Amino acid sequence: MALPVTPHEDVNGVLFALSRDLSATFNDDFVGLYLTGSLSYGDFDRASSDIDFLAVLGQAVSARQRAAVAKMHARIGTAFPEWQRRIEGSYVTLEMLANAEPPRQPRPYVNGGEMWAPDPTYGQEWILNGYALYECEIAVAGPDPKTLFRDVGYEAYRDASIRSLHEEWAPLLRDASRLKNSHYQAYVTLTVCRILYTARNHGLASKRTASRWVKQTYGAPWRDLIEKAEAWQHARELQEAPAVQAFIGFALEQAA
DSSP: OOOOOSSOHHHHHHHHHHHHHHHHHHGGGEEEEEEOTHHHHTOOOTTTOOEEEEEEESSOOOHHHHHHHHHHHHHHHHHSGGGTTOEEEEEEEHHHHTOSSOOSSOOOEEETTEEOSSOOOOOTHHHHHHHHHHHHOOEEESSOGGGTSOOOOHHHHHHHHHHHIIIIIGGGGTOOGGGGSHHHHHHHHHHHHHHHHHHHSOSOOOHHHHHHHHHHHHOHHHHHHHHHHHHOOTTOOOOOHHHHHHHHHHHHHHHO
16 A cells, blocks of 8 residues: 555545545455545645545445445544545546546546535546546555556647536536635636646646646736635635636637
8 A cells, every 4th residue: 555645644544544444345346546636736735625536446336335435435524524525536447447538437426525416427537637647646555557547648638628628617607606616716717727738738737837827828817816716725705706707718719
């Protein structure tokens, strides 16, 4: 087991508990546990980041196992209350990893302190996360990521990034209801920064690196919004929904 994997003792505690309990729940079907998100990109911020993970299994999760996983997350949330609503992860199978394109079958997914129901399907994040997993190679438990995950290539990563702008973020121009959430405003702003960076550069960049590049490249119109998103912390209010919409519109023009 490749622990500790982060400089944060309590985060390592969460990851150790996940690995231990998943091994006990799935036995030989537990293949590995891998970091995604800010922990893999190197820009984890205790005040605003989530603990993002991907669990790889040999077989699909049964109803009994799903109930056990839900209880596991409740138990870990109680043991680590700071992270109770900030653990986000998916449960995928080896069969799903055989596909370069987003798989059609849904997967068990935890976010906001609970298992989502029904299980959601993947969008372009399947390709985006797969590229990052292959490049960053951070295993909590299990084999080297390069033995499991495809090298999708940067062009596929860039294309998926731009598709995600159209599929996931452009709809917010028509329906901004999700932007009432301050966390979501900050998340969308920094994610769009990464999309703009990816469209014009080559290489994997953290949100912080991407946001710095956007401020330097596009300047004053977006600097205030981006700096507010960078400084956002949980339990703080951010009232920037119209600015976030305008930023999405700008990104769509640039991506075109």
